[in-house]
Amino acid sequence: MMKLMMKHPPFEYSQAYARCCDEADPLRGLRGEFYLPVHQGAEVLYFTGNSLGLQPKTVRAALETELEDWAALGVEGHFRGTHPWVSYHKRFEQPLAALVGAKPEEVVAMNTLTVNLHLMLASFYQPEGKRTAIVCEAGAFPSDQYALETHLRHRGFQPEEHLLELVPRHGEHTLRTDDIVAVLQNHADRIALVMMAGVQYYTGQAFDIAAITRAAHAIGARVGWDLAHAVGNIPLHLHDWGVDFAVWCSYKYLNSGPGGVAGAFVHERHANNVDIPRLAGWWGNDEHERFKMQRSFRAARGAQAWQLSNAPVLALAAHKAALDVFDKTSMSALRAKSVHLTGFLEYVLRTVMGHRVQIITPSNPDERGCQLSLLVEKQGRQLFEYLTQHGVVVDWREPNVIRIAPVPLYNSFEDVWRLGELLRAYAAMH
Numbered sequence: 001m002m003k004l005m006m007k008h009p010p011f012e013y014s015q016a017y018a019r020c021c022d023e024a025d026p027l028r029g030l031r032g033e034f035y036l037p038v039h040q041g042a043e044v045l046y047f048t049g050n051s052l053g054l055q056p057k058t059v060r061a062a063l064e065t066e067l068e069d070w071a072a073l074g075v076e077g078h079f080r081g082t083h084p085w086v087s088y089h090k091r092f093e094q095p096l097a098a099l100v101g102a103k104p105e106e107v108v109a110m111n112t113l114t115v116n117l118h119l120m121l122a123s124f125y126q127p128e129g130k131r132t133a134i135v136c137e138a139g140a141f142p143s144d145q146y147a148l149e150t151h152l153r154h155r156g157f158q159p160e161e162h163l164l165e166l167v168p169r170h171g172e173h174t175l176r177t178d179d180i181v182a183v184l185q186n187h188a189d190r191i192a193l194v195m196m197a198g199v200q201y202y203t204g205q206a207f208d209i210a211a212i213t214r215a216a217h218a219i220g221a222r223v224g225w226d227l228a229h230a231v232g233n234i235p236l237h238l239h240d241w242g243v244d245f246a247v248w249c250s251y252k253y254l255n256s257g258p259g260g261v262a263g264a265f266v267h268e269r270h271a272n273n274v275d276i277p278r279l280a281g282w283w284g285n286d287e288h289e290r291f292k293m294q295r296s297f298r299a300a301r302g303a304q305a306w307q308l309s310n311a312p313v314l315a316l317a318a319h320k321a322a323l324d325v326f327d328k329t330s331m332s333a334l335r336a337k338s339v340h341l342t343g344f345l346e347y348v349l350r351t352v353m354g355h356r357v358q359i360i361t362p363s364n365p366d367e368r369g370c371q372l373s374l375l376v377e378k379q380g381r382q383l384f385e386y387l388t389q390h391g392v393v394v395d396w397r398e399p400n401v402i403r404i405a406p407v408p409l410y411n412s413f414e415d416v417w418r419l420g421e422l423l424r425a426y427a428a429m430h
């Protein structure tokens with residue numbers, strides 16, 4: 001942590017400091033790649049890239065290319081299009097592999113996040129004898145909870161008994177890695193699967209994926225990660241960490257548009273196992289036989305074997321344009337800026353709000369991405385509405401949290417300073 005802190009001058013709450021950081025920021029030009037929404041004639045302060053990333057300006061042209069091919073070629077677009085649709089999903093192997101730290105054949109862009117989670121659970125939740133339990137963090141994103149609960153019920157198990165939820169210590173908001181590992185060891189012969197968020201959507205805590213994966217494997221369990229809030233936010237090395245599978249969506253930090261196409265990772269030790277149980281569709285079939293319309297499924301090699309349907313090209317066109325923006329930088333450059341920018345936000349919040357808010361996100365940069373979650377016990381909703389009226393886009397999560405995510409691709413240090421000024425005015429009135 002000290003080392004990270006040394007990379008930039010000590011924080012200072014001033015516009016001059018913020019501007020100085022922006023001028024020194026090698027990524028400052030990337031903001032111009034995105035459309036910023038406007039509120040009462042001025043660009044908003046957008047801190048909600050953790051919910052819906054901004055639209056890259058290149059998306060429209062990428063969509064038009066596919067629309068024109070469709071208009072001009074009809075069905076022939078599958079083979080003669082600018083980017084032939086029959087192999088469209090392959091455009092995502094390299095860029096997604098780079099973002100999650102995988103081999104190209106270990107990743108695939110397909111479906112939506114919850115669908116992918118179900119597909120992965122069908123393959124990787126394989127209860128056997130006493131080993132039936134699934135472990136997740138308490139307060140997991142509702143869709144993940146529903147997916148886990150329904151897979152348990154599907155196999156005839158009651159979630160109350162077979163879903164083990166990791167709960168923070170009394171008086172704490174986030175989980176300690178040692179405590180997680182202890183739970184795994186204490187239930188070593190009961191656990192079939194550990195399925196957690198890489199970065200928790202509510203608290204903003206980034207879990208130690210490598211250590212938890214190791215601990216889960218040591219007790220003979222499988223491990224899957226929901227990376228909705230991790231991908232494009234923190235550096236990931238899924239292959240080297242030995243993660244069994246992972247899923248994510250593309251509309252948060254990956255900026256690929258509402259309901260955008262999600263992704264999945266399957267480690268190569270499983271991805272090339274054609275006998276693994278799965279829910280199959282024709283696009284996961286060996287591509288050389290896909291159009292022979294044969295009776296029996298023959299799995300393709302790699303994560304693409306989990307595909308169900310032919311690719312949603314229009315949504316994928318937006319996804320590809322959005323991923324191309326990441327090619328202009330690297331996760332390590334984004335992360336370096338992110339650590340500084342979120343550290344500045346934390347400093348500003350403490351300076352102007354003092355004890356009015358409690359930040360429940362860990363203050364150690366290694367344990368968080370860009371998001372800070374503010375616990376606002378009293379009149380939190382009022383603070384949220386004040387910010388909204390002043391052109392600040394943050395979000396409110398029931399029962400009492402405001403999430404603020406400065407995204408290194410398009411947020412500036414001056415954005416954070418301007419938020420600080422609004423909060424200072426608010427604090428003076430309350």
Ligand SMILES: *Cc1c(COP(=O)(O)O)cnc(C)c1O
Binds near residue numbers: 114143197229
């Ligand atoms: C955003 C998010 C989802 C959303 O699921 P969709 O299937 O994309 O609607 C699910 N799980 C987590 C952890 C999320 O953060």
